[in-house]
Amino acid sequence: MQPQWPLIIFTALIAWSMGIFATQAVLSLLGKGKKIQMPSLLCSFVVMVIGGVAVFFHLQHWERIFNGFGHITSGITQELIALVVVFVFMVVYFIMLRRSEDGFIAKWLSVAVIVVAATTDVVVAHSYMMPSRPAWDTFAWILAVVGNSCAAGPLAIAIISALKSDNSASLGLISVVGTGVNVATTVVYGLSLNGAIAQFDSLDYYFDPTVPTQKMVDVAATSASQSGLLWAGAVLVGAVLPLVMAVLARKTKGTPSVIVSTISLVAVLAGAVILRVVFYNMGFTVLTAF
């Protein structure tokens, strides 16, 4: 399937936004990073809104969503519900931050925000888990989206933390853990694509008479052509490079510098986008007849 750019941007940005939201809740739970709480909340909100706007460019008749939208088994409906819940939690978070005397929110809300952010990642990723497309219909895809959040969230907050000169957040360790998780989940999804190839239905030498000399689809050849993009782009640049930089930055024992965190974040986001391009390029239907 052709890459659907609005959806690629949407899923990447939602993963990023949820990563920021969950990371700041973790820091609040630990009682660290007081200065970064409000800027991080605003950042995660803005990123979520941009992602939400991006997805509208995918819809051909978005004005019709006011006419009977909301079929509950639809992934789009579930995504919308999840994002509305996130927005409500962001408002509550904002209010509690403003009223807080110590600059942190209640522990129960921190835990709830982490759960809601992770659940939103799962819901967004689950929308694409369809038995019709073996490369998509894997739990590893959900892990990959959560992994993107784990890496992009701490790195974004590391930038905010450095800009705010707040060294109390222990973001060096959190960044190492987050980028490490991203490496593992990205590799697992990459490996799962090999398993997906076996699930495609082959009708042997089947041809479309309107293009009689052309095979309908060559899954193995497409898979081979995507391997460079997957392993060099999504895994090496998008996951391993940020991990290496996070490990090296951790040796400074403080908050990673703006430059290091920015380079790492750009690499993670680029890797997330590349992974989604591979996701679409490998997204053949189980029987590609058209």
Added chain:
Amino acid sequence: MQNTLVIDLNRCVGCMGCNAACKMTNGVPIGNFWNKVLRIGPTPMYEGAEFPDVEWYYLPVQCQHCADPECVKVCPTQASHKAEDGTVQINKLKCIGCQFCVMACPYGVRYLNAEERVVEKCTLCEQQITQGELPQCVSQCVGLAKWFGDLDEDPSMKSFRGGYNTTLGETVRDFTDADVHTLVDVGNHPSFRYILRGKQWRGKE
């Protein structure tokens, strides 16, 4: 009720008359197809066989009007829905063009109409079958390979109607249950049936 087609692949000559009939009757845009005829093969007739011991068959493919359609589950506006006659239809006025149904269909038979910006596919010529007529691909099948009927009412398919006011029971050669196939099923339970005798069915079911 489950209106559907049964296709006798031993009778299909691959003329693509159904393809042209569908295009003309439904005004299918250039580049879009509501049905196609695939050539499956040539493949060896038996293990180790070499030319000329090869065989092939033609496979007309279109929306399979599934019993449990994935496209209906993912539609956020219920534009894609199961009609009372068992066919899967699209209410174009409700379609927001999100194309998740295109992604969810295991056979890729749905197309975005770029002009109307809605998704379209085979309707089994709903405008005709509701009036008691046949889908155009059935009535114009020169090989009398395509047959239309209600699978729930007649699981034997003998009463299914084809061109020239004939029925499947009085026209096609005998077949066994082992000769009846479906396209690969990933939980959607396609309603179309394909009859293939004396040749090996290629692909999963």
